[in-house]
Amino acid sequence: MREIRTLDQSELPKLAALYKNAYRIDSATAAKWLENVCVENTRAIVDEHRVLSVIQILPYRVNIGGWDMAMGGIGGVATWADAQGHGYAGELMRASVREMYEREMPVSFLYPFSYRYYGKFGWTLAARRVVYTGFTHADLVRERNTLPVRAVLTDEDFTHVQTAYKAFLPQYNCLVARSAREWEQMRKRLTEDRVHCYLIGAQDGAPPAGYFVCEDQPVEGGYETVVRELVCLDDQAYTAAFSFLATLPTNVRRITIGHAEKPSLWRYFKEPFLVTRVDPYFQARVVDVKRACEQRGYRSNVRATVRFAIYDEIATWNKGPWELDVADGHARIQKVGSDPEVELSIQQFSAVFVGFQDPVEWVELGCLPKHCMGAAQRLRDIFHDKPTSLLDFF
Numbered sequence: 001m002r003e004i005r006t007l008d009q010s011e012l013p014k015l016a017a018l019y020k021n022a023y024r025i026d027s028a029t030a031a032k033w034l035e036n037v038c039v040e041n042t043r044a045i046v047d048e049h050r051v052l053s054v055i056q057i058l059p060y061r062v063n064i065g066g067w068d069m070a071m072g073g074i075g076g077v078a079t080w081a082d083a084q085g086h087g088y089a090g091e092l093m094r095a096s097v098r099e100m101y102e103r104e105m106p107v108s109f110l111y112p113f114s115y116r117y118y119g120k121f122g123w124t125l126a127a128r129r130v131v132y133t134g135f136t137h138a139d140l141v142r143e144r145n146t147l148p149v150r151a152v153l154t155d156e157d158f159t160h161v162q163t164a165y166k167a168f169l170p171q172y173n174c175l176v177a178r179s180a181r182e183w184e185q186m187r188k189r190l191t192e193d194r195v196h197c198y199l200i201g202a203q204d205g206a207p208p209a210g211y212f213v214c215e216d217q218p219v220e221g222g223y224e225t226v227v228r229e230l231v232c233l234d235d236q237a238y239t240a241a242f243s244f245l246a247t248l249p250t251n252v253r254r255i256t257i258g259h260a261e262k263p264s265l266w267r268y269f270k271e272p273f274l275v276t277r278v279d280p281y282f283q284a285r286v287v288d289v290k291r292a293c294e295q296r297g298y299r300s301n302v303r304a305t306v307r308f309a310i311y312d313e314i315a316t317w318n319k320g321p322w323e324l325d326v327a328d329g330h331a332r333i334q335k336v337g338s339d340p341e342v343e344l345s346i347q348q349f350s351a352v353f354v355g356f357q358d359p360v361e362w363v364e365l366g367c368l369p370k371h372c373m374g375a376a377q378r379l380r381d382i383f384h385d386k387p388t389s390l391l392d393f394f
Contacts, residue, residue, distance in 0.1 A: 002088070004095050007042040007054065014051040015042075022078035036185075037076070043095065045088050053079040053088035057096055058394050061177040062107065063169050064354060065297030065385060068177045072100040072287065074110035074123075075394040093121040097287055097314050106292035107354075108285045109174065109390065118283055122314055124347035126174060126284035126356045127388040132265060133256040134275040140255075141270055142246035147209055147236055149244040152197040158187065160199050164208040168231045172260065172389040173355045174284065182392060189213075194223075198244065200237045210237035222251035229391050230259055242268040260389035282390050286350045289318040293333045296353070299385055300329040304378040309340035310349055318346060326382050341375035342368065352379055356388045 007015065015037065016030040025033075037056070044054045058073035074096060079089050100108055112118045115125060152158055162183060169175050176182060190197050194216040201209035210232040216223040225248060232238045242265075245255060259265055266272050286292045289310060305325045312318040321340040324333045342359075344352070351357035359376035362368040368376060 002045045002052075002091070004043055004045055004092060007039045007044045007051070009039050011044070011046070011051055012037065012039070014046075015044075015054060018051045018054060018078050018080060019076075021080050033076075042076070043092055043099070045092065050080065052083045053092060055089070055092040055096055056394075057099060057103075057105075059103075059105070060109075060182075060392070060394075061179070062109070063175050063177050064107070064173045065299075066170050067295060067297030069107065069292065069295040070103075070105045071176075072096070072103070072105040072108040073394040074108055077113075090121070093118070094314055097122065097285075100287045101315065101317065104288075104291065106286065106288045106295055107350075108287050109282050111281075111393065112283050115280060115283065119347060121285075122312060122346045122350070123283035123285040124351050125280050126351060126354050127281040127390060128261045129258055129279045129281040130261055130265075131256060131258050131277040131279060132269075132274060133254070133277065135255055135269070137246045137248045137252065137255065139269055139271070139274060140242050140246035141268055143239050143243045146243045147201045147240040148203045149198050149200055149240055150203075152190070152199050152211065157199055157202075160202040160208040161197065161211045164200075164202075164210050164231055164233065167207075167233055168210070171233075171386070173386045174282075174388045174390050176390070176392040178392070198241075200232070200240050209233050210241065212241050216252070219253055222253040225252050225255045227255070227257040230257060231391075238265070238268060260387060262387040284350050284354050284356075286318070286346060286353050287315060289320070289322060289349070290333055292353060293322075293324055293331050296331065298326050298329050298331060298382060302329075302381050303327045304381050306342070306375050306378040306382070307336060307338060307340045308349070308375065308379070309343045310346055311343065312346035315346065324382070331382075342372040342379070352383050354388055355384050355386050358384050 012034055016034055019030045019033055041058055042056050045052045056076040058075055060071045060073050061068045062071040077089055110123060152161055189195060197211060197213045199208060199211050212227055213229040214225050214227045216225055307321055307323045309321040310318045321336055322333055323336045352359050359379045363373045363376045
């Protein structure tokens with residue numbers, strides 16, 4: 001096994017060379033990527049000539065069950081093409097789990113190039129994203145007397161955007177509880193060519209009801225407007241956003257909207273005759289079962305106790321068996337000597353923990369033994385509380 005160490009600032013040119021080779025990008029794009037690289041969060045395997053393989057462990061806080069917890073965002077994983085097949089990236093992935101455990105990051109998210117590859121290290125699908133595409137403004141319902149929609153231009157406008165996002169945060173599990181760093185990154189993104197942000201509501205003293213960020217991409221004969229971040233607090237906000245999109249000029253040849261799987265947006269179209277694609281989205285991993293369960297939020301009306309064991313080849317500290325007791329919105333978890341009621345892989349537990357999968361369905365579909373139904377029902381009561389989504393990329 002080669003040494004894994006923190007990247008040195010002087011090695012950034014070598015990192016740029018690695019990204020150019022691994023991602024097939026040009027020098028300008030590689031230089032732009034380096035602007036967001038923090039060497040303190042970058043682990044690498046190097047030789048005397050180059051950075052062979054690299055991984056970034058980015059500190060975030062995410063909201064799960066209404067409470068925030070630390071999350072390690074895995075990004076920038078890359079290996080030189082001629083160095084692949086030697087297990088370098090795998091060594092970095094395994095080491096990242098141990099480091100996140102030591103840094104008290106109970107969960108980790110990533111956007112995979114391969115779901116199967118990262119699944120080997122304990123990450124699992126945690127959300128689906130629906131892409132509504134191939135439509136124009138003429139396909140949208142335009143309602144009258146909706147909430148006002150206006151471009152975000154001033155510092156006050158941007159403050160309203162932040163307020164809307166904070167109100168939106170508890171509606172889903174896994175959203176980033178944005179810090180000043182993430183908001184500064186968003187401000188920077190809004191200065192890019194053809195990127196626009198529109199605020200919904202926040203007029204005459206009323207609170208903001210949402211916002212959306214879109215990008216106009218050149219296509220033959222005009223532009224495609226791609227809505228990448230649609231944050232709406234209620235039906236009125238969705239109605240206002242879609243009514244605004246219905247007024248786009250004719251040089252917008254088509255519109256695409258990426259959105260969480262829930263709620264469905266069909267009701268805002270005149271007819272459901274357009275292309276709708278359901279994509280697998282980000283992956284999640286529970287790094288520290290005990291700390292994750294203790295720091296997660298729970299519905300106040302849930303009272304349940306369940307014993308479970310975890311199979312985790314990498315994070316052996318997660319094995320258990322565990323007894324989890326939830327009451328009054330809080331959890332107590334400890335290792336016990338008695339037999340577990342259900343055994344789960346770390347991938348299965350991670351999908352249940354964030355609320356993405358329903359373990360009762362697994363029993364009904366034969367994915368878990370029938371004798372586990374009681375435990376599955378209690379796990380559902382404890383964890384299956386909100387849909388999942390993630391709007392920040394890393």
